[in-house]
Amino acid sequence: MQEIDDKVKAGERLSRQDGEDLYATDDLAWLGELAHHKRTEMNGDVTLFNINRHLNLTNVCSASCAYCSFQRKPGETDAYTMRLEEAVRLAKEMEPSGITELHIVNGLHPTLPWRYYPRSISALKEALPNVTIKAFTATEIQWFEKISGLPASDILDELMAAGLESLTGGGAEIFDWEIRKQIVDHACHWEDWSRIHRLAHGKGMKTPSTMLYGHIEEPRHRVDHVMRLRELQDETGGFAVFIPLRYQHDFHDSKDGKVRNRIQPVTTMATGAEALKTFAVSRLMFDNVPHVKNFWVMHGLTTAQLSLSYGADDLDGSVVEYKITHDADGFGTPTTMTRDDLLELIRDAGFTPAERNTRYEIVKTFDGPDRTRRDVPQPVWS
Ligand code: SF4
Numbered sequence: 001m002q003e004i005d006d007k008v009k010a011g012e013r014l015s016r017q018d019g020e021d022l023y024a025t026d027d028l029a030w031l032g033e034l035a036h037h038k039r040t041e042m043n044g045d046v047t048l049f050n051i052n053r054h055l056n057l058t059n060v061c062s063a064s065c066a067y068c069s070f071q072r073k074p075g076e077t078d079a080y081t082m083r084l085e086e087a088v089r090l091a092k093e094m095e096p097s098g099i100t101e102l103h104i105v106n107g108l109h110p111t112l113p114w115r116y117y118p119r120s121i122s123a124l125k126e127a128l129p130n131v132t133i134k135a136f137t138a139t140e141i142q143w144f145e146k147i148s149g150l151p152a153s154d155i156l157d158e159l160m161a162a163g164l165e166s167l168t169g170g171g172a173e174i175f176d177w178e179i180r181k182q183i184v185d186h187a188c189h190w191e192d193w194s195r196i197h198r199l200a201h202g203k204g205m206k207t208p209s210t211m212l213y214g215h216i217e218e219p220r221h222r223v224d225h226v227m228r229l230r231e232l233q234d235e236t237g238g239f240a241v242f243i244p245l246r247y248q249h250d251f252h253d254s255k256d257g258k259v260r261n262r263i264q265p266v267t268t269m270a271t272g273a274e275a276l277k278t279f280a281v282s283r284l285m286f287d288n289v290p291h292v293k294n295f296w297v298m299h300g301l302t303t304a305q306l307s308l309s310y311g312a313d314d315l316d317g318s319v320v321e322y323k324i325t326h327d328a329d330g331f332g333t334p335t336t337m338t339r340d341d342l343l344e345l346i347r348d349a350g351f352t353p354a355e356r357n358t359r360y361e362i363v364k365t366f367d368g369p370d371r372t373r374r375d376v377p378q379p380v381w382s
Pocket residue numbers: 061062063064065068069070071106107108139185186
């Protein structure tokens with residue numbers, strides 16, 4: 001612990017072994033202090049947030065990933081695919097709240113033609129010209145290669161011409177093949193995921209990176225995952241943020257009552273302590289990725305708030321109708337947070353909020369914590 005502490009304070013890069021040793025410690029307070037040191041060094045006391053909307057154009061998917069509760073097969077009761085007009089209408093509903101980003105991910109629809117996707121981006125961009133479109137996982141881009149016959153480079157060019165400004169970070173899950181082959185059913189693995197993000201970075205995009213943790217993987221697989229991304233970041237510098245995503249164990253009893261998460265019998269879910277540890281180790285290992293984000297929908301608001309003292313410096317966001325894990329979670333977390341809710345959450349944790357755009361440029365700054373509010377009873381977050 002002392003050696004690692006010294007390395008972090010001296011600004012030295014941590015090794016794979018250091019990462020595994022950090023996961024092995026039970027001293028959560030020390031780990032938090034160390035991660036907070038790194039976070040403060042990199043980002044001061046600022047906590048970023050953005051005002052965004054999540055859209056899932058279709059939940060119909062050709063793949064059957066074992067952990068996924070979102071997928072539907074054609075003909076299932078609540079399978080849906082949005083017409084472009086519906087997608088535009090839903091996006092426009094959020095316009096008055098000042099969204100700066102639309103975040104779009106979808107199932108791998110078996111029969112929708114490739115043209116549907118650039119057309120969707122064009123229609124949304126035309127309707128909301130001041131909103132950044134962040135869309136599609138590397139898995140979807142690889143799927144578009146399959147259904148269009150085009151190489152990923154041409155696909156990205158066409159989507160960018162239609163208005164796409166960033167990919168999303170999903171589809172990464174856990175890259176280690178022994179784990180991956182048990183939970184992932186689509187064909188996009190480390191080689192393709194990294195190829196597609198490398199291409200996007202080469203075209204000037206900043207993209208997010210993610211990791212799905214807390215299922216059947218072990219801490220060493222998380223460290224391996226981070227090491228691969230860190231190496232790619234050394235090469236391209238294109239990742240703006242790393243996002244640990246907590247696997248959702250509880251299936252939501254959806255309309256048809258089916259359990260789609262096939263690993264549920266052998267999983268639980270990361271505890272709050274394990275979640276904080278994962279944020280802290282990620283912050284400490286990633287000396288070359290500027291931000292670590294907590295997607296609060298997957299962690300609950302309490303853990304999200306605490307994670308700000310364990311390395312996280314970014315909260316996503318004013319999410320609306322996030323279906324992918326809301327179809328799975330048992331937290332009863334709200335489906336939306338307003339700007340004021342986020343400001344309150346961040347200040348209450350002792351940080352200074354700042355609104356960012358998709359490229360992590362600060363678009364608005366706010367006052368820091370209001371010490372006088374300690375005199376009145378605090379709201380209780382769920
Ligand atoms: S995780 Fe994505 S690719 Fe896998 S089944 Fe779910 S929607 Fe399909």
